Amino acid sequence: MKEKVGRALKAYPIQFQPEMKERVWGGRALEKFGFQLPEGVIGEGWMIGDHPNGTTKALNGEFAGLGLDEIREQHGSTLFGTKGFSAKTGRFPLLIKLLDCEDDLSVQVHPNDHYEHLAVGELGKTEMWYILDAKPGAKIIYGMKEGVTRDSLAQAIAENRIMDCLEEVEVKAGDSFYIPAGTVHALGAGVLVAEIQQNSDTTYRLYDYNRPGLDGKLRELHIEDSLNVIAYEGSGSTRMTTDMKDAGTWLTLAESPFFTVEKGLVGPKWELSTTLESFTILVVAEGTGKLTWADGDLALKPGDCFLLPANLGSYALEGSMTVIRSYLP
Known part of the structure; x- marks a missing residue:
């Protein structure tokens, strides 16, 4: 489809209908954001997506009813x-999710863009997590213990003691984790997470607690691919607590070749602007307020995710909120 030409297009912040995904480890906590969930245990809300496994449709404005892929093709x-495009696939380069982890996720790892066994048209997967909420004592798996090698990990897997090789980290709301491709990781039960990632749906499972999936059968493991893509000498992963006191400033949570993610405190009004190089994605983590731009305004609440076009220009955030901002470096 060719891009449309003609009258000038008025840019505005675009909100999308989430694609909800049932997962064996999911729950119903995304209802707290006001989303209407389908039946079942819902683990993932794909908030902004342009992927064959989930393409979100615009809810508001001129593009209402159009998929992100159609908007991409037209404008x-x-x-x-x-x-604003993946050089490899031509698609929107990021995938934005909210995750409800009622149970532990599988222990997993993601490949980079260059792994030879990637599916045709698929990207690698570097991602980051911002913990929106966590039950007391909630933990995640984040990396491996020092000195673990491919051979020692393979032996531990064969002997059903992989957990001996992994690092567990207790988490709380406001913690941030950068997870480059090659990092062994798993979210644990009791956390609610905003995830910014490459536009990919490739996951290699190392361990899944010997539990049945939604179909009653054990889920597939991908041991050889996992052993191939793990960064045994370190992936460059970083973590941080993100306590902030001053409104109107950005704290960098993650910087990668694929995205920059920042946390900001809004109050009472913050004048901002997009650039012509990249769209901006805003995720409201806490609080309420308003997003205003030249042609309108929108009320904001926790869980809201907006795509701000690169040509939006000046906009402002008002109220008392914590927001997560993502854009291309």
């Missing part, structure tokens, strides 16, 4: 910015 170079 992508204008709205997404000069950097």
Whole structure:
């Protein structure tokens, strides 16, 4: 489909209908954000997605009813910015999710863009997590213990003692984790997470607690692929607590070749602007307020995710909120 030409397109913040995904480890906590969930245990809300396994449709404004893929095809170079496409797939380069972990996720690892066994048209997966909420004592798996090698990990897997090789970390709301491709990781029960990642749906499972999936059968493991893509000498993963006191400043949570993610405190009004190089994605983590731009305004509440086009220009955030901002570096 060719991009449309003609009258000038008025940019505005676009909100999408989430694609809800049932997962064996999911729950119903995403209802707290006001989402209407389908039946079942819902683990993932794909909030902004342009992937064969989940493409979100716009809810508001001129693009209402159009998928992100259709918006990309019609107006992508204008709205997404000069950097706003995956060089490999041509698609929107990021996937934004909210995750409800009622149970432990599988122990897993993701490949990079160059892994030879990637599915055709699929990217690698570097991602980051911002912990929106966590029950007392909630933990995640984040990396491996020092000195673990491919051979020692393979032996531990064969002997059903992989957990001996992994690092567990207790988490609380406001913690942030950068997870480059090659990092062994798993979210634990009792956490609610905002995830910013490459536009990929490739996951290699190392261990799944010998539990049945939604179909009653054990889920597939991907031991050889996992052993191939793990970064045994370190992936460059970083973690941080993100306590902030001053409104109107950005704290960098993650910087990668694929995205920059920052946390900001809003109050009472913050004047901002997009650039023509990249779209901006805003996720409201806490609080309420308003997003205003030249042609309108929108009320904001926790769980809201907006795509701000690169050509939006000046906008403002008002109220008392914590927001997560993502854009292309």
